[in-house]
Amino acid sequence: MAENLEKVIQEVTARYGKDRTRMMDIVREVQARLGHVSGAAMDLIAREVKSHRVEVEGVVTFYAFYTDRPKGRHVIRVTDCVTARMRHVDEVVAAFEKELGIRVGETTPDGQITLERTSCIGLCDQGPAALIDDVPVTYISSDKVKSLVRVLRETGDAKKLVKTLGEGNNALDLVHSMVINNIRKRGDVIFAPFESGSAIRNAAAVSPAEVIRSVKTARLRGRGGAGFPAGMKGEFARNAAGDRKFLLCNADEGEPGTFKDRVILTEAPDLLFEGMAVAGYAIGATEGILYLRGEYAYLRPYLEHVLEQRRAKKLLGKGIAGKAGFDFDVRIQLGAGAYICGEESGLIRSCEGLRGSPRDRPPFPVERGYLDLPTVVNNVETLCCAARVLEKGAAWFAQIGSEQSSGTKLFSVSGDCRRPGVYELPFGLTVAEFLKEVGGDDAQAVQVGGPSGTCIDRGQFGRKLGFEDLPTGGSMIVIGPQRDILDVAAAFMEFFVEESCGWCAPCRIGNVLIRERLERIRAGKGLPEDLTYLEELCTTVKKTSRCGLGQTSPNPVATTLQNFRKAYEAKLLPARQDGRQPTFDLRAALSEAVRVQGREPVAH
Amino acid sequence: MSDFTFTIDGVEVPANKGQTILEAADAAGIYIPRLCWARDLAPGGHCRVCTVLVNGRPQSACTHPAGPKMVVEHDTPEIRAWRKNVVEMLFVEGNHYCMFCEKSGNCELQAMGYRLGITTPKYPYMFPQRAVDATHPDVMVDHNRCIACGRCVRASRDLDGKNVFQFVQRGHHVRVAVNAEGGLGRTNLSAADKAAQLCPVGAILVKRVGYAVPVGRRLYDVKPIGSDIEAKRAATPSGK
Numbered sequence: 076m077a078e079n080l081e082k083v084i085q086e087v088t089a090r091y092g093k094d095r096t097r098m099m100d101i102v103r104e105v106q107a108r109l110g111h112v113s114g115a116a117m118d119l120i121a122r123e124v125k126s127h128r129v130e131v132e133g134v135v136t137f138y139a140f141y142t143d144r145p146k147g148r149h150v151i152r153v154t155d156c157v158t159a160r161m162r163h164v165d166e167v168v169a170a171f172e173k174e175l176g177i178r179v180g181e182t183t184p185d186g187q188i189t190l191e192r193t194s195c196i197g198l199c200d201q202g203p204a205a206l207i208d209d210v211p212v213t214y215i216s217s218d219k220v221k222s223l224v225r226v227l228r229e230t231g232d233a234k235k236l237v238k239t240l241g242e243g244n245n246a247l248d249l250v251h252s253m254v255i256n257n258i259r260k261r262g263d264v265i266f267a268p269f270e271s272g273s274a275i276r277n278a279a280a281v282s283p284a285e286v287i288r289s290v291k292t293a294r295l296r297g298r299g300g301a302g303f304p305a306g307m308k309g310e311f312a313r314n315a316a317g318d319r320k321f322l323l324c325n326a327d328e329g330e331p332g333t334f335k336d337r338v339i340l341t342e343a344p345d346l347l348f349e350g351m352a353v354a355g356y357a358i359g360a361t362e363g364i365l366y367l368r369g370e371y372a373y374l375r376p377y378l379e380h381v382l383e384q385r386r387a388k389k390l391l392g393k394g395i396a397g398k399a400g401f402d403f404d405v406r407i408q409l410g411a412g413a414y415i416c417g418e419e420s421g422l423i424r425s426c427e428g429l430r431g432s433p434r435d436r437p438p439f440p441v442e443r444g445y446l447d448l449p450t451v452v453n454n455v456e457t458l459c460c461a462a463r464v465l466e467k468g469a470a471w472f473a474q475i476g477s478e479q480s481s482g483t484k485l486f487s488v489s490g491d492c493r494r495p496g497v498y499e500l501p502f503g504l505t506v507a508e509f510l511k512e513v514g515g516d517d518a519q520a521v522q523v524g525g526p527s528g529t530c531i532d533r534g535q536f537g538r539k540l541g542f543e544d545l546p547t548g549g550s551m552i553v554i555g556p557q558r559d560i561l562d563v564a565a566a567f568m569e570f571f572v573e574e575s576c577g578w579c580a581p582c583r584i585g586n587v588l589i590r591e592r593l594e595r596i597r598a599g600k601g602l603p604e605d606l607t608y609l610e611e612l613c614t615t616v617k618k619t620s621r622c623g624l625g626q627t628s629p630n631p632v633a634t635t636l637q638n639f640r641k642a643y644e645a646k647l648l649p650a651r652q653d654g655r656q657p658t659f660d661l662r663a664a665l666s667e668a669v670r671v672q673g674r675e676p677v678a679h
Numbered sequence: 680m681s682d683f684t685f686t687i688d689g690v691e692v693p694a695n696k697g698q699t700i701l702e703a704a705d706a707a708g709i710y711i712p713r714l715c716w717a718r719d720l721a722p723g724g725h726c727r728v729c730t731v732l733v734n735g736r737p738q739s740a741c742t743h744p745a746g747p748k749m750v751v752e753h754d755t756p757e758i759r760a761w762r763k764n765v766v767e768m769l770f771v772e773g774n775h776y777c778m779f780c781e782k783s784g785n786c787e788l789q790a791m792g793y794r795l796g797i798t799t800p801k802y803p804y805m806f807p808q809r810a811v812d813a814t815h816p817d818v819m820v821d822h823n824r825c826i827a828c829g830r831c832v833r834a835s836r837d838l839d840g841k842n843v844f845q846f847v848q849r850g851h852h853v854r855v856a857v858n859a860e861g862g863l864g865r866t867n868l869s870a871a872d873k874a875a876q877l878c879p880v881g882a883i884l885v886k887r888v889g890y891a892v893p894v895g896r897r898l899y900d901v902k903p904i905g906s907d908i909e910a911k912r913a914a915t916p917s918g919k
């Protein structure tokens with residue numbers, strides 16, 4: 076075994092050139108071969124790549140999909156996403172526990188199967204879902220659990236769980252997945268037919284500066300949530316000092332309720348890679364990285380294949396489109412279960428083989444990013460838009476949508492509506508129009524932009540979706556009248572507690588404290604002053620946290636306290652007549668004394 | 680001569696290019712509370728106690744570069760409340776029994792609590808289960824008192840060139856681990872290392888020197904934390 080370990084580590088580290096910045100790949104592969112990354116493995120990896128054991132340990136223990144302890148041959152990860160909770164995922168989990176005879180977090184005694192929960196896996200419109208090894212399994216109900224476990228045990232191959240194939244490219248051999256795209260509405264930008272090479276040719280015919288000017292004229296803004304003008308970002312990187320620059324595509328898509336990038340990756344990867352090449356040309360980058368969330372690992376073989384085809388067609392590699400000096404290539408970096416790696420500087424760290432904690436800014440990535448070199452990070456959809464701008468022209472793009480939000484937007488729609496799925500709609504429509512489109516007219520609330528966004532009530536359904544009013548990275552969770560809004564908030568707080576990177580105090584501790592008080596209120600033990608306590612706590616966490624995660628993580632509570640205060644008040648304990656604290660329970664307080672003395676108190 | 684000036688709470692402060700807000704404030708005798716920052720170490724941005732408003736936006740003073748004409752708000756009731764809350768969070772996150780801790784009186788967390796007027800935290804104690812590592816002959820680590828400030832991590836890496844400490848795990852499970860299976864005693868840490876000296880609390884302690892200074896003469900017994908910096912301002916004519 077020891078010899079085997081040595082051999083495996085030698086082979087794996089050699090494959091990645093003993094380069095410590097490739098730690099994510101090294102750890103992933105070591106784990107794939109040995110089941111887990113033991114202390115002994117960490118020592119050896121550190122020795123081979125000239126790192127330190129504790130640094131390897133830091134990486135292994137940061138990412139949810141890596142483990143330093145032995146697990147089962149197969150790992151079942153059932154999503155804990157709020158949309159799955161709406162579909163009774165707890166019953167599914169209970170069924171797995173019963174069938175396997177273990178609790179969540181445990182491994183069957185025969186070492187075959189480990190059962191875990193995981194954050195949103197981007198299958199919110201077809202849940203409850205789970206990842207079994209790398210294989211997404213959708214629409215799980217408790218009665219299907221028995222056969223899933225049986226097939227897994229009998230075949231030892233999670234791929235065999237895929238009985239019916241999804242539509243479109245999901246059915247390709249290289250994908251072979253039961254996931255469905257659920258594209259409900261195609262627009263002109265993302266889901267329209269695209270001829271590979273058309274945008275690249277137009278870009279190569281003009282100077283990089285002109286490409287940037289086009290993107291600016293199109294008024295393209297980032298689709299990852301923050302809405303930063305894409306042309307301006309590109310220009311910053313272009314003007315930054317240095318010859319070596321990078322273009323990173325953010326396909327980490329971890330915000331609960333978001334899954335539109337998965338559909339782009341499945342159905343329009345050529346448009347995306349075309350956008351990456353164009354952006355690389357514009358900023359002067361020859362190297363690109365697609366940071367693909369670990370949950371989407373099943374798409375990797377297909378994406379690698381598309382990259383290969385593009386290299387063959389001279390749409391990637393050296394001398395793209397026959398133009399000397401137009402060099403650009405892409406490598407895929409897999410993530411490993413960490414929402415914070417969607418934050419651009421966390422993503423960069425992860426690409427460098429480090430813990431995915433964000434960096435302090437300034438300096439911004441456009442000056443000092445990946446390997447401390449100028450780097451642009453863009454969302455998948457943003458890069459697709461950029462390709463389309465180059466293909467069809469800035470003016471064409473700018474006339475779609477609204478003044479400050481040009482183009483179309485992909486919405487990932489889940490929750491209590493009749494037609495969940497992906498919609499490509501022009502920016503600027505109202506929430507009411509949106510709800511009509513998706514069949515969710517009776518909603519009591521909509522969570523716009525995922526948990527880090529805002530939870531709006533019916534009174535605000537006239538608001539417009541777009542950067543000028545209600546921005547969203549695409550997550551739209553419809554909350555029906557039958558739901559308890561506090562359950563939704565609780566699920567979101569659970570998510571942030573789980574996904575905080577832990578670097579800074581307010582986010583690491585504050586979110587746990589918010590969750591504690593929310594749980595107390597949900598349990599019917601809240602006091603009126605708990606609401607102001609929560610408000611102050613939320614403000615402190617938002618104002619003092621280091622990155623966007625902590626700066627928005629209190630939103631599920633902060634925005635519902637604002638828009639659904641009655642839901643909180645209804646659960647609070649009434650003031651007591653006797654003047655005592657409502658939570659004070661005299662019998663409980665005296666119970667210890669009663670036990671010791673063996674007699675009841677005289678007065679109460 | 681300074682490169683430029685900016686204001687902190689309306690007071691004009693000179694600064695040089697490359698200086699952080701906190702460094703410029705220090706030089707001007709304005710004390711911005713801080714816990715994870717330490718002289719000679721790169722700033723970490725962990726504790727957020729140094730939060731200020733820069734042109735209206737919250738930033739950590741220890742990491743944010745000073746800039747010409749910047750308007751910094753620092754000692755306002757609102758910001759004081761945030762800082763106090765964050766320090767209270769650090770208290771309830773760990774197990775801090777000041778009355779018998781040998782760092783008492785020299786502890787920056789405790790001193791910050793006093794300075795910010797914390798009597799008892801409003802947040803519930805978390806009472807985590809944490810370990811004590813006494814495997815090293817000369818240095819001990821009591822994880823109960825660690826506030827995850829990262830000073831030991833940065834000191835060991837950047838000043839000692841050893842990488843003895845590093846963060847592991849994620850979120851509220853984050854803790855400082857050492858570069859060896861079997862504890863600190865298996866690492867090459869020496870009691871003379873900066874990493875063994877710079878812990879702001881009683882989490883990393885050099886053995887056999889505790890309780891040497893009697894109560895009343897400890898570092899923060901007489902003057903509150905930050906007084907040394909504020910003394911500079913008192914000594915120079917105000918404003919200039």
Ligand SMILES: Cc1cc2nc3c(=O)[nH]c(=O)nc-3n(C[C@H](O)[C@H](O)[C@H](O)COP(=O)(O)O)c2cc1C
Nearest residue numbers: 297298299325327328329417418419453454457623
């Ligand atoms: C906690 C957190 C998670 C994020 N996750 C994502 C993500 O999954 N995908 C994404 O494109 N942007 C994400 N972002 C935004 C990125 O930091 C960054 O702004 C974006 O990738 C820039 O691309 P864009 O300008 O094209 O929108 C996240 C930000 C934060 C703070």
Ligand code: SF4
Nearest residue numbers: 576577579582622625
């Ligand atoms: S705000 Fe949260 S996620 Fe961001 S750096 Fe701080 S602990 Fe990490």
Ligand code: SF4
Nearest residue numbers: 825826828829831878
């Ligand atoms: S042990 Fe001390 S120096 Fe190290 S992180 Fe904890 S509190 Fe900071």
Ligand code: FES
Nearest residue numbers: 713715726727741
């Ligand atoms: S001193 Fe600035 S964040 Fe800790």
